[in-house]
Amino acid sequence: MSNIIGITMGDPCGVGPEISVRALAGMSPEERDTTRIYGNLLTIEAARAALGLDVDLAPHVVDLPIDGAPLTWGQLSPVAGDAAFRFIENAVRDAEAGVIGCIVTAPINKEALNLAGHHYDGHTGMLRSLTGATAAYMLLASERLKVIHVSTHVSLQEAIRRATTERVLATIRAGNAHLKRIGYAAPRIAVAGLNPHCGENGLFGTEDDDQIAPAVQAARAEGIDVHGPISADTVFYRAYSGVFDLVVAQYHDQGHIPIKLVAFDTAVNVSVDLPIDRTSVDHGTAFDIAGKGIANHGNLNSAIAYARRLVADAAKRESR
Structure with missing residues (x-):
């Protein structure tokens, strides 16, 4: 199992090159030796110049070509989109x-x-496609x-359609x-409701009773310490206060x-259930x-x- 971390530079016109250089510059020599930046060296060097830093980049960059590099900062560009991919x-x-x-x-620009x-x-769907994974979850x-x-x-309408028992x-x-x-030896998990007050016994929709509650019951039958659905207007506060270790959100903005x-x-944005490990910043370009x-x-x-x-963790599991 390799101990090398591969940082993808993100959109060459965004802040990805700068934060990648700053991160590398702040590492110990040992950490730099186990770090690679997948990007474009000319762009990375332009970012270093903008930052006024003195760090040897070449040994740590997997250099991939970009026509016209370095591109103009802050500009929406299909050339940059292709490079990020x-x-x-x-x-x-x-x-x-x-x-x-x-x-x-580092961040990409979806447009x-x-x-x-x-x-x-976004990244998660792209990684699922590139790896051939059947599913991937954003944590x-x-x-x-x-x-x-x-x-x-996805749209809110599509998110509602996707809140099936099987998917939850x-x-x-x-x-x-x-x-x-x-x-976590025994994670305490809460599942957020989809409708206001989890539908209030059918007054505001039946999805929580018909689709989400059965998923929670099935997970509990498997021995998972999971509770819900719990109204989304209180569940995140309870988790933040220490009652739960994880909340299952039904859609993007809810979480x-x-x-x-x-x-x-x-x-940190973590892709779960992929055949490879991936983490990410949780901000844009x-x-x-x-x-x-x-x-x-x-x-x-x-x-x-x-x-x-x-x-x-992967190295530890491999050595067992």
Whole structure:
């Protein structure tokens, strides 16, 4: 099992190059030796110049070409979207081959990605496609609140359709397995309701009774310590207060809003149930500040730390 972390640079026109350089510059020599940046060296060097840092980048960069690099900072570009895809694709292939132990992704721009002909709803869907995985779940992890999502980048109407018993049960199982992997002996899981007050006995919809409650009952029958559905207007506060270790959110904003409120700069996006390990920042490309040397790399540092934790766990399991 490789102990190397592969950072994908993200959209070359966004803040990904800058935060990647800042993260590398802040590492110990030993940590740098186990870090690779999948990106474009000319762009990375332009980011280093914007930051005014003195760090030897070449030994740590898997250099992939971009026509016209470095591109203009803060500009929506299909060239940049294609480059971001290729960085990820190369990192995925190296992760599958065991060259790197975990991928850490800097932010991509979904519009640029789609303009380049790569029609994905984001990193998770792209990684599922590239690895051939049948499912992948987005888990957002912070110190006091962790959330896994039944659905993510779809319309609210589609999210409601996806809140099936089978999908909710699969999400509970995935979250339980991941928390056990990172050290929780018996994870305490809460499942958020879909409708206000979980439908109030059918007054505001029956999905919570008909679809979500049976998934919770099935998971409990498997020995998982799971509770719900619990009204979404209280469940995240209860989890943040320590009652639960993980909340299963039914859709993107239901889970993202509380996490971004309490851990905007520190929450890590983790892909669960892929055949490879991947963590990510939980912010966007920030085109408005790209190239100005002011982007905060704290979130990337958190994603790297989580990745090293997963790599260490994988090495431990391999040695058993």
